[in-house]
Amino acid sequence: MRSNRRAAESKVPRTIAVIVAVCAVIATVLIVTRGGDDEASASPTPAGAAARGGSEQSGAAGYGHSSGVPHGTGAQEDAAADDPSGQTGSQPVTEVDKTFLVKVRQAGLWEIPAGRLAQTNASSEAVKRAGLHLMDGHSKLDQLVREDAKILGVAIPDEATAEQQGWVKQMENARGAEFDRLFANLLRSSHGKIFATIGEVRAATQNDLIRRHARQANQTVLDHLEVLEDTGLVDRATFTDVETAVTPQ
Known part of the structure; x- marks a missing residue:
């Protein structure tokens, strides 16, 4: 028990x-x-909200490539910023717009060679520096103008005007101080005249692509005006000539 x-x-x-x-x-x-x-x-966190958030992020990441402007370089992103609707190519292109593209193209065709000549024929370091600015600025503008002309269906030339080719020939035959003064005055005169044209195009164009192009050209030409003036070689007669050319008659 x-x-x-x-x-x-x-x-x-x-x-x-x-x-x-x-x-x-x-x-x-x-x-x-x-x-x-x-x-x-x-x-x-509903599944729908998560999916919606993911699609919004992917859409934001691809925004810079959704403009519909078929640029092959960084110019595409600039065009997308100015024209998020992607309708740039269908906007009106006036005769003034076309002339603007032609002039930008022709400027590069003679000013890039002029900048190269400054590296070999100039005696002034300020002139050589101005030449480098011309080579860099117009190389970028020339690439841009070829892209924009293709998009807008505008024919642009493959060579500078006869007058511009004559200016290059003058500089090829000059050396030292003679080259320095010739370079500074020829280029300052040309840039002063096109600077006024850029302002008119930017103010009146209805095309977003041309508007963006004019903005870039304006910044480039302004830089070139300043480095040319910094040489201290621009004559008073050159300023007078530009003033006469840009003053409405």
């Missing part, structure tokens, strides 16, 4: 221990489950 009683008494603590352990497991499961539900309710 005593052994049976002892066995029964020993089973009681074991049973109690098992019950306590089971209760502890159940309580833990309830706490974890409730905590997960609380987190879900605190930050509701």
Whole structure:
């Protein structure tokens, strides 16, 4: 009897221990489950909202390439900024717009060679520096004008005018101080006249591509005006000639 009683008494603590352990497991499961539900309710993110957010991010990332303007360089992003509708190519192109593109093209065709000549024929460091600015600025503009002309269907020349070719010939035959003065005055006169034309085109054009091109040309020509004037070699007669040319008659 005593052994049976002892066995029964020993089973009681074991049973109690098992019950306590089971209760502890159940309580833990309830706490974890409730905590997960609380987190879900605190930050509701529907699947639709997540998908919508992903599409908005991908759309923003591709915005710079959605303009529809088929530029092959960084010019495409500029065109997209000016014309997010992608309708640049269908906008009107006036005769003034076409003439503007032709003049920008012709300017590069003689001013880039003039800049090269400054590196070999000039004696003034300021003139050589101006020549480098011309080479860099007009190389970029020439690439831009060829792209824009192709998009807009405008025919542009492959050579400078006869007068411009004559100016290059004069500089080829000059050296030292003679070259310096000839270079500074010929280029300052040319840039002063085209600068006024750029302003007229920018003010009146209805085409976003031409408007962007005029802005770039304006910045480039202004830089060239300043470096040419910094040579200290531009004659008063050159300024007078430009003033006469740009003053409305």
